[in-house]
Amino acid sequence: MIVLSKTLIILTLMAPFSVLFLAGFRAIGDSGLMLVLMSSFFSFIPLKLLSGKAVFDYRKDVSLLALALTGILFFSCTFNVLPVPTYLVLGIVSAVMAAYALKWLKQSP
Numbered sequence: 078m079i080v081l082s083k084t085l086i087i088l089t090l091m092a093p094f095s096v097l098f099l100a101g102f103r104a105i106g107d108s109g110l111m112l113v114l115m116s117s118f119f120s121f122i123p124l125k126l127l128s129g130k131a132v133f134d135y136r137k138d139v140s141l142l143a144l145a146l147t148g149i150l151f152f153s154c155t156f157n158v159l160p161v162p163t164y165l166v167l168g169i170v171s172a173v174m175a176a177y178a179l180k181w182l183k184q185s186p
Contacts, residue, residue, distance in 0.1 A: 080128045081143070082182060085175035087117050088147075092168030098161050110164055114151040121147055 090113045098106025121144040123133035133140040150167070153159045 079182065080132050081139075082175060082178040083128070084117050084120060084143070084147070085171050085178060087113060087120075088171035089168055089175055091164045092172065095161050095165035095168060099165070106161070110154050110161075114147065114154050118144070118147040118151040 091110060094106050094109030094113065096106075097109065100106075120127055121129040121132065121140065123129045123140060123144075129140060129144065132143065150164075154164065
């Protein structure tokens, strides 16, 4: 759960980079979105040195689902498939989910 929370926090950065993109700072916004999505996607690859291995060992279905979803987001940003406001909404959703996950982690023994 800690690894998933970390990834949600990283995905939260989609929101400010989307705002920068929409505000006219296209190079910074696009570069930031690419870096955020690339790091999230590649961190879920289940290799020993990456945090995706811990998720894969914990639950394979969650690991493969997270890898697929972050992969779809990464490649959609790479090939400009989705409009930029989509990443803004997903960044806000990630922020809410990260806050809930961190609250849940503090309460669990």
